[in-house]
Amino acid sequence: MAQYTPPLRDMQFVLHEVFNVAEEFKALPAHAEVDADTLNAVIEEGGKFAAEVLAPLNRGGDEEGCTLDQGTHEVKTPTGFREAYLRYVEGGWPALSCDPQYGGQGLPITVNQCFFEMLNSANQAWAMYPGLTHGAYECLHAHGTPELQQTYLPKLTSGEWTGTMCLTEAHCGTDLGLLRSKAEPQPDGSYTITGNKIFISSGEHDLAANIVHLVLARLPEAPEGSKGISLFVVPKFLVNADGSLGARNPVYCGALEHKMGIHGNATCQINIDGAKGWLVGEPHKGLAAMFVMMNAARLGVGMQGLGLTEVAYQNALVYAKDRIQMRSLSGPKAPDKPADPIIVHADVRKMLLTARAYAEGGRALSLWTALMIDRELSSPDETIRKDAADQVALLTPIVKAFLTDNAWIATSHCMQVYGGHGYVSEWGMEQFVRDSRINMIYEGTNTIQSLDLLGRKVLGDNGAKLKKFGKLVQEFIEEGGTNEAMQEFVNPLADLGDKVTKLTTEIGMKAFQNADEVGAAAVDYLRVCGHLVFAYFWARMAKVALEKQSGGDPFYKAKLVTARFYFAKLLPETAALIRTARAGAKSVMDEEAFIV
Ligand SMILES: Cc1cc2nc3c(=O)[nH]c(=O)nc-3n(C[C@H](O)[C@H](O)[C@H](O)COP(=O)(O)OP(=O)(O)OC[C@H]3O[C@@H](n4cnc5c(N)ncnc54)[C@H](O)[C@@H]3O)c2cc1C
Numbered sequence: 001m002a003q004y005t006p007p008l009r010d011m012q013f014v015l016h017e018v019f020n021v022a023e024e025f026k027a028l029p030a031h032a033e034v035d036a037d038t039l040n041a042v043i044e045e046g047g048k049f050a051a052e053v054l055a056p057l058n059r060g061g062d063e064e065g066c067t068l069d070q071g072t073h074e075v076k077t078p079t080g081f082r083e084a085y086l087r088y089v090e091g092g093w094p095a096l097s098c099d100p101q102y103g104g105q106g107l108p109i110t111v112n113q114c115f116f117e118m119l120n121s122a123n124q125a126w127a128m129y130p131g132l133t134h135g136a137y138e139c140l141h142a143h144g145t146p147e148l149q150q151t152y153l154p155k156l157t158s159g160e161w162t163g164t165m166c167l168t169e170a171h172c173g174t175d176l177g178l179l180r181s182k183a184e185p186q187p188d189g190s191y192t193i194t195g196n197k198i199f200i201s202s203g204e205h206d207l208a209a210n211i212v213h214l215v216l217a218r219l220p221e222a223p224e225g226s227k228g229i230s231l232f233v234v235p236k237f238l239v240n241a242d243g244s245l246g247a248r249n250p251v252y253c254g255a256l257e258h259k260m261g262i263h264g265n266a267t268c269q270i271n272i273d274g275a276k277g278w279l280v281g282e283p284h285k286g287l288a289a290m291f292v293m294m295n296a297a298r299l300g301v302g303m304q305g306l307g308l309t310e311v312a313y314q315n316a317l318v319y320a321k322d323r324i325q326m327r328s329l330s331g332p333k334a335p336d337k338p339a340d341p342i343i344v345h346a347d348v349r350k351m352l353l354t355a356r357a358y359a360e361g362g363r364a365l366s367l368w369t370a371l372m373i374d375r376e377l378s379s380p381d382e383t384i385r386k387d388a389a390d391q392v393a394l395l396t397p398i399v400k401a402f403l404t405d406n407a408w409i410a411t412s413h414c415m416q417v418y419g420g421h422g423y424v425s426e427w428g429m430e431q432f433v434r435d436s437r438i439n440m441i442y443e444g445t446n447t448i449q450s451l452d453l454l455g456r457k458v459l460g461d462n463g464a465k466l467k468k469f470g471k472l473v474q475e476f477i478e479e480g481g482t483n484e485a486m487q488e489f490v491n492p493l494a495d496l497g498d499k500v501t502k503l504t505t506e507i508g509m510k511a512f513q514n515a516d517e518v519g520a521a522a523v524d525y526l527r528v529c530g531h532l533v534f535a536y537f538w539a540r541m542a543k544v545a546l547e548k549q550s551g552g553d554p555f556y557k558a559k560l561v562t563a564r565f566y567f568a569k570l571l572p573e574t575a576a577l578i579r580t581a582r583a584g585a586k587s588v589m590d591e592e593a594f595i596v
Pocket of ligand 1: 165166167168172173174175198199200201202259267438441442443444445446447448451519
């Protein structure tokens with residue numbers, strides 16, 4: 001069975017040695033008291049919960065899956081999931097970065113990000129129940145009326161109730177403008193909601209007393225398309241004035257989807273049969289309100305990719321050191337044994353280092369993004385808040401798509417390290433591959449993320465957000481300009497920065513003539529930008545490691561090896577990606593492509 005050890009040392013390296021977060025928090029009044037020791041203690045305890053409580057349930061959850069009782073419409077989660085959830089609630093974990101006004105602990109989002117990486121490594125299917133709850137909390141916190149906030153936020157904060165996001169319908173996934181669910185206003189100010197949703201994660205389960213569904217639906221005479229969608233909160237059980245649970249609302253799970261991975265998470269068809277709901281935000285502005293939850297969820301999905309990359313790497317590394325097959329090409333490395341451990345073989349090393357570089361680079365990117373969210377939410381300085389918000393907007397599609405594409409590559413490589421033993425179930429590697437595949441699909445497919453990045457976030461504001469990030473890169477390059485030891489990192493970073501600028505201008509010019517040029521380039525473009533961002537963080541990590549390696553701690557030497565591997569073996573992928581992005585739309589949009 002797969003094992004998991006929380007990567008505390010690497011998290012602490014990124015938090016304290018690269019980003020110096022405790023200093024950052026001093027500038028944020030809400031978090032000024034959060035010092036390095038507090039952070040480390042929380043992360044260490046969170047790691048114990050992930051490794052000791054959740055990881056042992058991962059394999060059983062995959063094998064057993066969820067079951068639906070057609071008579072009662074109740075869903076049973078796999079053995080142990082409910083007990084683990086109760087422990088999670090008892091431990092106060094749901095409240096970690098929630099608002100103290102509703103019972104939260106008020107810790108930075110950055111801490112929650114570390115925690116969720118570990119939950120996802122240990123058990124992605126389980127982690128989706130609290131993950132979506134956190135998104136629902138954020139959406140209601142931003143857009144709920146004071147009454148709705150008082151009713152729902154304390155229970156979502158404590159974890160006594162969980163949340164869902166109900167967007168997708170059979171005929172509408174990416175294109176939410178097509179959705180048909182209806183909301184009829186009632187004299188008491190509530191709405192009667194009717195519709196059929198599919199693919200709703202955590203839509204029904206036995207973990208918590210109530211489920212708070214956030215549902216997109218149309219009001220009567222709403223404008224067509226995405227401009228006519230409103231958002232409603234629809235609880236499984238209605239809530240009485242004193243906060244106790246009332247009548248069962250007719251929002252039922254009609255069926256569970258059978259699927260490739262994340263079997264422990266209930267993916268539900270949800271039939272909403274005249275259920276009572278309440279409007280969240282403005283009429284017809286539901287998508288804008290829901291975007292709070294979608295953005296949180298997109299970062300959450302990136303963390304799922306990161307979590308799986310890390311756990312797959314850890315297991316493949318142990319296996320590669322132990323499994324003996326064939327001799328090293330350059331002569332025996334373990335002459336006392338009948339063969340060498342497979343970790344001596346160049347390609348096995350390459351697969352392991354790829355996973356490690358993706359995990360450690362991903363950790364830096366995701367923690368930086370979380371830090372920007374903390375700045376955006378808590379800085380007293382408006383300019384800092386605005387700059388941080390721009391970075392979050394730019395980086396969100398990259399975190400979602402680049403980290404999950406990388407996880408698919410990394411989990412597949414790590415399975416390959418096991419040879420045939422990776423393909424059979426016994427070692428748990430094929431589960432990581434299966435679980436990781438959905439991350440590229442839900443929360444807006446990775447194609448949609450790439451269109452969001454190139455179309456909206458970059459070309460949509462004439463490159464302003466990208467230029468801001470470019471300024472950070474430029475400042476770092478200038479700082480390291482005279483440092484000889486940094487040239488191997490800084491030069492390729494600067495080179496890629498120039499190329500991204502030219503590529504962006506070129507696609508922007510072509511898009512004036514033909515909008516399909518954006519669609520034809522977007523996926524390659526996102527991957528190039530992902531590498532630009534990774535190169536920046538890898539160069540920053542290399543700088544710290546160079547400064548500290550003389551102390552003899554092998555951690556820094558390993559960090560430098562991984563940084564060099566990243567620049568030598570992974571970053572050069574951008575040359576081909578830039579070429580294919582520049583090759584334009586003609587070859588894919590040729591009208592004769594599918595005439596036979
Ligand atoms: C296990 C699982 C859990 C899920 N959980 C939830 C949940 O909790 N809540 C929820 O509401 N939904 C959920 N979903 C739904 C998920 O978000 C959708 O499946 C996803 O958004 C894609 O929609 P679709 O499946 O209808 O595909 P479609 O929208 O039909 O897309 C099909 C293909 O066309 C591509 N495509 C579509 N439009 C464009 C375009 N403009 N340009 C380029 N390519 C395009 C897509 O990228 C995709 O490759 C879940 C799905 C699964 C499988």
